[in-house]
Amino acid sequence: MPAILTADHITRNYGRLCAVDHVSLAVEEGEVFGLLGRNGAGKSTLIKMLTTLLPPTAGSAKIGGYDVQKQSSQVRRLAGYVPQALSADGELTGYDNLNIFAKIYDMPRSIRKQQIASSLAFMGLSEVADKLVKTYSGGMVRRLEIAQSMLHKPRILFLDEPTIGLDPVAREACATIARTL
Numbered sequence: 001m002p003a004i005l006t007a008d009h010i011t012r013n014y015g016r017l018c019a020v021d022h023v024s025l026a027v028e029e030g031e032v033f034g035l036l037g038r039n040g041a042g043k044s045t046l047i048k049m050l051t052t053l054l055p056p057t058a059g060s061a062k063i064g065g066y067d068v069q070k071q072s073s074q075v076r077r078l079a080g081y082v083p084q085a086l087s088a089d090g091e092l093t094g095y096d097n098l099n100i101f102a103k104i105y106d107m108p109r110s111i112r113k114q115q116i117a118s119s120l121a122f123m124g125l126s127e128v129a130d131k132l133v134k135t136y137s138g139g140m141v142r143r144l145e146i147a148q149s150m151l152h153k154p155r156i157l158f159l160d161e162p163t164i165g166l167d168p169v170a171r172e173a174c175a176t177i178a179r180t181l
Contacts, residue, residue: 002065004029004078004156005050010059012045019045022059029155044084047160051081064155077105080149084160086141090134094125094144097133098151105152119147 003026012020020042027033035043048054050061052072060067066074088097098116107115120126123143133141142162149157 001028001030003027004031005033005061005063007046007050007061008059010046010049010056010061012042012049012054013057020049020056024059027156044160047081047158051079051158052076053081077152078155080152080154080157082142082145082149082157082159082162086138086145088133088136088141088144088148090132092133093130094120094133094136095129097144098148101148101151107152115151119151123147 005025005027007023007025009022009024010020011018011022023042023046025033035046037043045054049056050063050068052068052075055069060069062068063075064078066078068075088094089100092100095116098119099112102112102116117126117129120129123146125140125143125147128136128140133144136144146159146162149159
C-alpha cells in the first residue's frame with residue numbers, strides 16, 4: 001500500500017533555533033501514527049508544516065503524492081486538521097462553523113446540509129447546533145473542531161493534542177474516528 005504521507009529530512013528553523021531537525025517518515029494509508037515528545041519538541045511545528053500552514057526551512061513532504069509547498073491546495077483537500085488551541089469561531093453557531101468549512105472545502109450544496117447534520121450528530125452536538133460556540137464548554141468546542149476536520153472526509157487526519165478538554169465519552173468518540181480512518 002502506498003504511503004499517504006512522506007517526509008524527507010523536513011526541517012524548520014526559527015533563526016538559530018531548530019524546532020524540527022531533519023525528520024523523515026512515511027505513513028501508509030489506514031495507519032494510525034502518533035508523535036510523542038515533551039513540550040517544545042517540535043510536534044506541533046511538524047504538523048503545521050505537513051498541513052501547509054508553515055513552510056519548511058529545508059527538506060520536503062508529500063501528502064497523497066502532493067508536495068506540501070508546491071501543491072498546498074491539493075494537500076488541504078486531502079487533509080483534516082484539529083489544531084492544539086481551540087479555534088472555532090465563538091461568534092457563530094456550531095452549524096455556521098461547519099457550514100463555513102463545507103464551503104471552504106467546496107462541498108456540493110446538495111450534500112452540505114446532510115453532511116453537517118450527520119457530523120453534528122456523530123459528535124453529540126445536534127442539540128446545540130444553533131447555539132453560539134462561545135456558550136459551549138471546552139469539550140464541546142473540541143468536538144466541533146473534530147467534526148470540522150472530518151466534514152470533507154479527508155484521506156488523512158492530523159490531530160494536535162485532540163483530547164485536550166474532552167470528557168471520557170468524547171475521547172471514546174475520537175478513538176472510534178481513528179479506527180474508521
